[in-house]
Amino acid sequence: MSRDQPEPTVRDVSDWWATSVSRVEPDRIELRGHPVQDLIGSMSFAGIIWLMLRGETATPGQERLLEAALVSSVDHGPHAPSIAVARMAATCGIGLNNAVATGVNLLGDVHGGAGEQCMALLDDVRRLHRDGVGLAVAAETTVASWRARSRYLPGFGHRFHSVDPRRDPLLGQVERAVADRVVDGSYLRAAHAVERVLAEGRARPVPINIDGCTAVVYAELGFPPPLARGLFVLSRSVGILAHAWEETGQGRRNKGPMPPSILPTFTDGA
Amino acid sequence: MSRDQPEPTVRDVSDWWATSVSRVEPDRIELRGHPVQDLIGSMSFAGIIWLMLRGETATPGQERLLEAALVSSVDHGPHAPSIAVARMAATCGIGLNNAVATGVNLLGDVHGGAGEQCMALLDDVRRLHRDGVGLAVAAETTVASWRARSRYLPGFGHRFHSVDPRRDPLLGQVERAVADRVVDGSYLRAAHAVERVLAEGRARPVPINIDGCTAVVYAELGFPPPLARGLFVLSRSVGILAHAWEETGQGRRNKGPMPPSILPTFTDGA
Amino acid sequence: MSRDQPEPTVRDVSDWWATSVSRVEPDRIELRGHPVQDLIGSMSFAGIIWLMLRGETATPGQERLLEAALVSSVDHGPHAPSIAVARMAATCGIGLNNAVATGVNLLGDVHGGAGEQCMALLDDVRRLHRDGVGLAVAAETTVASWRARSRYLPGFGHRFHSVDPRRDPLLGQVERAVADRVVDGSYLRAAHAVERVLAEGRARPVPINIDGCTAVVYAELGFPPPLARGLFVLSRSVGILAHAWEETGQGRRNKGPMPPSILPTFTDGA
């Protein structure tokens, strides 16, 4: 920035925006090195998600497992903040893309970040185990250490479901992928070990929830933890869009969280 | 809202958020009437997109065609505003979901809305033709009428490509779907008729672009025009995420549009 | 873009981002031509808003009137979608800036755009009147013409208040500014004329609402209509921030629109 630096060039500018994700020239578009015309018609939507994020092509087994996780978390009803705000946004006279963006903006550390954090937790278990600690002890130690930091154990338990209906089918897909040698199963074993620790001496177990199940999938598939949130964003965008679109068709204007009939009383408690 | 209305009830509140998209009860999640466990492992990601937006299950032919369109528009490089802002956002210390939301927020009438507008244009051609006007005249009349309103004809021509490399493979998929009786081809024929009008007496033709091609796909598949933008949002979110994630790995902070070396001169022209 | 265009230069790049709003060089910041150090301590926050948007300095009378409008619309309670979504966002583990952005994103054509539309309506009345039509007839004609297009008359009536408590003090400020010759009062007179048209033969009049009052202020002060929404954004951001911040202090996580106790029943109606 100082005045005696070499003169900047146009090349400096184009380098500033260099990328290995895509290459666009007149009459030519490459995605991760593949001409786009080679992908259209031959690659699935889940397949291009893998290609764009990983830089290489998924095997059929990897793609099937990714697909299962993406399907599982598209929606959790309009009481989920991401869905509710998108529906409200859709009544305020903004574009459908703005309504979707509003919902996606809420998928933060608390709403969408549990998968990312759960991957870190499972990594702790695996690391201890790889260093020679038995799996049960590795899980117990990790749970104790995480509990000391926070009362929420990311990926386990649900405020709503006793057993999340998405748990069994999703973990079943992971088991199948282990049997097919698509993934090695170490994150799955770590998750089960944590579940056992949480079930000990409890009337009500604390089973792995959807964030935990998808964390297992994404970790087994080799995605780095922040992409657990990224993939959740792609998945939940589908539900956000479906709800925003349904709301659009209902014609409400400026939809608030409660029906207008309740408004007059609502600040009494303040 | 007046004071002599009947007392509001809790049922009024739950009705305020009623939806036919999903149903969530303890230990039970239904998406468009399907228990989620029946979908995980058996449905593709494109399939669940169709189900959530349409309320029914796609046929394999419909799903293949939808998939081709979703794959085609994931990315158009970092000079696309949606991609550029997501990369800049990723350097500002916000969540990956916030960076994606920033990009999606830009997919408005000008950036992502051309497909929606092109569907309306093609509908005009089809309507005239259905009323007995020859296809060539229907296209000519429609182009003249749209040209009178705006100098941009949505879905045709590109500031960058002479022929968009995504045009042929995508329209090829539509042709195949027509041959397989998945769709009836009336939007495809309307688009070709418009292309011919735009080529007449011109040195440089104005071929259908990616917005136009995807508009043909989504219209043939029976999606209402606003969902052309909605589906573009789902598709482009993949590229936005891939770019934001790549930028995250490069460690820049507060990335501006130009390299810092160019800053000192840039307001001279103001 | 063709290959025989002249080589681009660095100057092309800096020109691409040229602006007359601000000038930033090492050790020097100018806002609309004023060194920033001359503004700090001498200019009010409302004053800098005027300077940045208009390019020149407000008179004390202009600033006082702008200030009254900015104060009037900071908040309308948590049933306003913009406020509700910001509160929900604040519980999802995203930054306070992301929560504010979420709220601002909802201030669209329906939620924040009425002021902009009302300025256009009042302009129609003024134009007819300037062309020699009596004010009452000009108002009647304009109302009839707008009513033909939409059942909402922007800036008049409120679904909640019979007389908006902000109406009298805000219009009182405009009257004072007319008396002080700060503004000429033509928009105020147009608004009163519309109110009279709407009161004729009605049990319940349809008085000018807050969007209409602020539209009168901003129009009298010479702001173009889109900035009516822009100024509303600056004003409402204050309430959005205050609510998001209060919610942050309450420690909820993933706040939905209804208390969790109501969730199990809420999709019954779907």
Added chain:
Amino acid sequence: MSRDQPEPTVRDVSDWWATSVSRVEPDRIELRGHPVQDLIGSMSFAGIIWLMLRGETATPGQERLLEAALVSSVDHGPHAPSIAVARMAATCGIGLNNAVATGVNLLGDVHGGAGEQCMALLDDVRRLHRDGVGLAVAAETTVASWRARSRYLPGFGHRFHSVDPRRDPLLGQVERAVADRVVDGSYLRAAHAVERVLAEGRARPVPINIDGCTAVVYAELGFPPPLARGLFVLSRSVGILAHAWEETGQGRRNKGPMPPSILPTFTDGA
């Protein structure tokens, strides 16, 4: 949530949205307990910001100091990511509010969060000093401890300015407020002590920057650290709006980070 909980009531719903920020009933609006009509015309925009965030009325001295900080950070040119993305957003066919939201969304930990972090740093200095450590040693200890954690010391140094032109006038306002007994000056003294530590044995000092200066102001005025970012959001929104509005007037469509003439070369480096 379990099925044997007491039936939820409408009161539960209104309590869910209870707030002490504002109270809205038919024909009545109170902001922090003040009828809105008492504020319009008598309170400045900076004054209502204080009232809404703090719950009480500012003294004239407090208001003047807050105003100086709000004025100082409205804009830092279009190379600031928040400004650049808002300008790009304004060319994509979305509302002016959506363009502002896009810019505000970027004011995260790295772009807007330094003030918040700097308040924590200055608090560390003050705490040590209050515990009996000399101010110079308290500053030195704190700097060493922060340096061990990160190579960025929030609030000090600028990649662009050697001395930020906003530093002297803003700290001058704090000194005046100390002289007037509006604030006690302990954060100002802590900041100066840190500056001295950073100047020792250096050719180029690392003076307090705008984030640091505003942190001093907000801390002296008793705002909690997260509101340093909140107030920065309100201030920078002014510049974001002014730039988005200017861009709107220039008629570009889909503005990318570089002029189109540079596009063909730009991915060469990828």
